[in-house]
Amino acid sequence: MKLDVLALDGVFDTGLSTVLDVFTTANELAAMLQLDVPPFQATVVGVRKRVRTAQGLAVPIARAVGTAPADWLVVPALGCKMPETLEPALSRADVRDACTALRASSESARLAAACIGTFVLAEAGLLDHHKATTTWWLATMFRQRYPAVQLEDSRMLVSSGHRVTAGAALSHVDMALWLVRQVSPELATLVARYLIVDSRPSQSAYVISDHLSHSDPLVERFERWARGRLADGFSLDEAALAAGASKRTLARRMQQVLGKSPLSYVQDLRVERAVHLLKTSDKSLEQIAGMVGYADGVTLRTLLRQRLGRGVREMRLEA
Missing domain, CATH: 3.40.50.880 (Class I glutamine amidotransferase (GATase) domain)
Structure with a gap:
C-alpha cells in the first residue's frame, strides 16, 4: 500500500x-x-x-x-x-x-x-x-x-x-x-x-461537557441550569425559561452548537456526574442513580455502557 x-x-x-x-x-x-x-x-x-x-x-x-x-x-x-x-x-x-x-x-x-x-x-x-x-x-x-x-x-x-x-x-x-x-x-x-x-x-x-457549552452564551446558561438540577426530572419548558429563550430557539441552538437535543445533553451531564461519583466516592450505583435523576441503577448502568463502551471497564458497575 x-x-x-x-x-x-x-x-x-x-x-x-x-x-x-x-x-x-x-x-x-x-x-x-x-x-x-x-x-x-x-x-x-x-x-x-x-x-x-x-x-x-x-x-x-x-x-x-x-x-x-x-x-x-x-x-x-x-x-x-x-x-x-x-x-x-x-x-x-x-x-x-x-x-x-x-x-x-x-x-x-x-x-x-x-x-x-x-x-x-x-x-x-x-x-x-x-x-x-x-x-x-x-x-x-x-x-x-x-x-x-x-x-x-x-x-x-x-x-x-x-x-x-x-x-x-x-x-x-x-x-x-x-x-x-x-x-x-x-x-x-x-x-x-x-x-x-x-x-x-x-x-x-474523554469529553468535558462544560468546555463545549462555554462557546455559546445561551447554551452556557442552559448548562448551568441543568447542572443544578440533575437529580430532578427534565422539563423543556423550564429549561427554556431559565435560559431566556423559546423552546424552539433553545433546541435549534443546542443542535447548532453541540449537535444534540437539550435532553440528550442533560443525559451527557448526568453520565459525566455519575462517572465522577463512581471514581471518587464510595456510594453505590443505586445511590448515584438517584443523585443524577434516574429511578434505579439498572437504567444508569445501561446508559453508562451505551455511552462509554469499553471506557467503563474499571468502574464499579456491579449489580
Whole structure:
C-alpha cells in the first residue's frame, strides 16, 4: 500500500510521528513473522520544500503532494489546539495550496485525516455530504464552519465513501491501525498489541461537557441550569425559561452548537456526574442513580455502557 503523508508547517509532532511509526512497526512485524502482507510505503509529502513541526523540528519532504500515485493521502493534524490559533492557520497560503492539491488528488487517492487534519479536508470541501468526526473540543467550531458535513463527533473513527476521519490527538494511532487493518486484520491486531493500544470506538469518555457549552452564551446558561438540577426530572419548558429563550430557539441552538437535543445533553451531564461519583466516592450505583435523576441503577448502568463502551471497564458497575 502506498501512502502519502501530508506535512504542513506547524504539523502536530505526535500525530505525524505516530502515523509513520505505526506503518514502520507493521512492516517490521510482517517481516519478522513472515506474514504474506505487502509493505506499507509511507512517503512524507508537502506543498513547501521546507516544513517545521509545531515543536520546531525540520521535516524531510520527499516530494510535492500529488506528484506520484498513492492509494491513500493521509493528513495529520496541525499543532493548533484552539479556535483563535486554528482560524488564522486555515487561512495560510500553504493550507490553501494544500486544499487545492487535496481536491486534485481526491480523484485517484482515498483520504484519511485525524484531529485538526479533519479541518483541512473539510476546508477543501472534501467532507461535504459525508459522515465525519473531528477533535471533540472543536466540534462546535467544525459544525458551524462546515454545515454540509454530517458530523458524528462522539465517534473515534468514521469511514464514509473513500474517506476516513479520526477524532482528537492520539486518534492518529486509531486511524493508522484502521489503514493497516484494511490490508491485514491480523497484522493490525499485532501492531496494536506491540504498541499497547486498546480499542477506543468512542470519544465520549474523554469529553468535558462544560468546555463545549462555554462557546455559546445561551447554551452556557442552559448548562448551568441543568447542572443544578440533575437529580430532578427534565422539563423543556423550564429549561427554556431559565435560559431566556423559546423552546424552539433553545433546541435549534443546542443542535447548532453541540449537535444534540437539550435532553440528550442533560443525559451527557448526568453520565459525566455519575462517572465522577463512581471514581471518587464510595456510594453505590443505586445511590448515584438517584443523585443524577434516574429511578434505579439498572437504567444508569445501561446508559453508562451505551455511552462509554469499553471506557467503563474499571468502574464499579456491579449489580
